[in-house]
Amino acid sequence: MEAFRAEILAVPDDPRNGASIVHHADGLLVVEDEIVVAIGDHADLAGRFADASVTHFPGKTIVPGFVDAHVHYPQTERIAAHGAQLLDWLDRHIFPAETAFADRDHADAIAGFFLDELLRNGTTSALVYATVHPESVDALFEAALTRDMRIVSGKVLMDQGAPDGLRDTVETGRADSEALIARWRGRGRLRYAVTPRFALTSSDAQLASAGELVAAHPDVLMHTHLAENLGEVAAVGARFTTAKDYLDVYDRFGLVGDRSVFAHCIQMDDDAFARMGAKGAHAAFCPTSNLFLGSGLFDLEKACTHGVGVGIGTDIGAGTSFSLLHTLGEAYKVGQMRGVSLDPFRALHLATVGGARALGIADRVGALKVGQEADFAVLDPCATPLLARRTAGASLHDRLFALQILGDDRAVAFTYLAGKLAHQRDHIR
Structure with a gap:
């Protein structure tokens, strides 16, 4: 003792x-x-x-x-990449970096560095994006198992809108995800997340397959991006012309529920937040990323008023610090821009229990x-x-x-x- x-x-x-x-x-x-x-x-x-x-x-x-509710480990080496907003930034900086994760040795090296950086900043649990490569998930989970960290992650599903080497298919995405769930389920303090990158990079068939995966495995999360950037929202609207809004796109494929974590949720109205809250879904508030890419200011009060659970995400590598302390400082500034002063005790709650609830681990950690x-x-x-x-x-x-x-x-x-x-x-x- x-x-x-x-x-x-x-x-x-x-x-x-x-x-x-x-x-x-x-x-x-x-x-x-x-x-x-x-x-x-x-x-x-x-x-x-x-x-x-x-x-x-x-x-x-x-x-x-601390519990990081949204972060990308393969983007570690692209933190502080200059210029461009979301879609151009992905093409210019992120997709080339993620292609390298087909190499397991590279994935192992970055995964170890990434997890040690989390620990150096007091972060003990995180919801983490990998890449489209199953090896990237294996590398992260093996490194987390060695450290006994609570990490939730999954293979990115992305069958379109990305360069060669970063696309899967509906069939391989489903098969790889099922194999990873079977391989890692119940090991250490790990948990799996079905991870479509975002609506634009998956076909309708792949989004439907992701919804089927979530339904088939009650112990997995669903992790994706939502309404981050005006250009992204416009592109989603142009593709899904019959959908009510961006959230409705995911809802049509069974991807909105109490195991869903949506990063950003900036360009959203009251009705969308109300529907998120009614489904028990969570939002990851990523202030340093949102400011760095010029995406906008998350409305914390609106989200909470409608019953949406909120955690804090560093969102490395658009995010500019692994430190959730620093990230809470930027969350305060975002609130100030909206005329709201974020109380430090509430901020600590969001960075601990708020994130733990989003990850479905609040019975285990956070308080x-x-x-x-x-x-x-x-x-x-x-x-x-x-x-x-x-x-x-x-x-x-x-x-x-x-x-x-x-x-x-x-x-x-x-x-x-x-x-x-x-x-x-x-x-x-």
């Missing part, structure tokens, strides 16, 4: 609805067999767990491990509740001289907000997976 002593902060329920935060100024997190068995004030728990081995993090804050897996990050409010000066004597609210605006990977001192150390920052004070 191990125990971890520090300030502890978790936000199990959305403060927007009046929920309280969980905060222990001097807390104790007790872990046995990878599971949280107790959490509370050190003064209340120390005697009860006197035999536990205690690791003390003075001046630091334990939070649940540091008793019975959950002990995935957590240890944040350092003094990680940089500026952070140390800004947070000295500050309230919990202001310290958390400063970490979200000024923080990045340097603010993550340690990352733990199932109670085991997975990352340690150099030069910890």
Whole structure:
């Protein structure tokens, strides 16, 4: 049995609805067999767990491990690629990079680097795009299994609108997906996601096949992009002339449900959000990507008003940072542009429990509740001289907000997976 002593902060329920935060100024997190068995004030728990081995993090804050609700591991090397909006950016930068993932050695190298980068930023679970190549999924899952990470991923389905080497067929896409589900189902902390890239890159027959896959496998997610960019939305409208809107395209093929995660959801009206909410679907809010590509400003309040679950995605490589702390800072700025001030406790909720709910793993991770897996990050409010000066004597609210605006990977001192150390920052004070 191990125990971890520090300030502890978790936000199990959305403060927007009046929920309280969980905060222990001097807390104790007790872990046995990878599971949280107790959490509370050190003064209340120390005697009860006197035999536990205690690791003390003075001046630091334990939070649940971050959950990235949308990210592309094959785009790691194309982060900060200059110029162009979505469709041109894909053609110019992304499709050439993804072609290389037919080489398993290349996929292995990038997968390992990518997962280590997540851990360096305190991210312990993620919903991840691979490429059209089954080998790219095998590489990611094998690397995640080695690290004992909660990763959800799947082979991209894309039978049109892409260059040679990045297209499958309806038949091979279905067969490869079925084989991957059979190969990886139930292994470690992994889960599969049926992954049509987006409506323009799959034929009607492939979208229908994706819907059949989701229906046939109640344990898989459906992960795709929706209403990211005005040019993309116009192209979808020109192809699917009888559809009510972009969401309706997916709905016609059985791809909208409570296991569906749609990245972006920017160019959407109230009616579309209401239909998403009624189906129990989730949105991944990707602020750094949306700003970098000039796609638009996600309407968090509209989505939540209509009952749409929201997680936060870094969306590497259009996204500009692996850090969900930094990404929350950009989410705050997007809210400011819409006249809404995102509370830091609510932001933390979205980056932990919000993402966990989207991934269907909120019973396992996200809140540091008793019975959950002990995935957590240890944040350092003094990680940089500026952070140390800004947070000295500050309230919990202001310290958390400063970490979200000024923080990045340097603010993550340690990352733990199932109670085991997975990352340690150099030069910890």
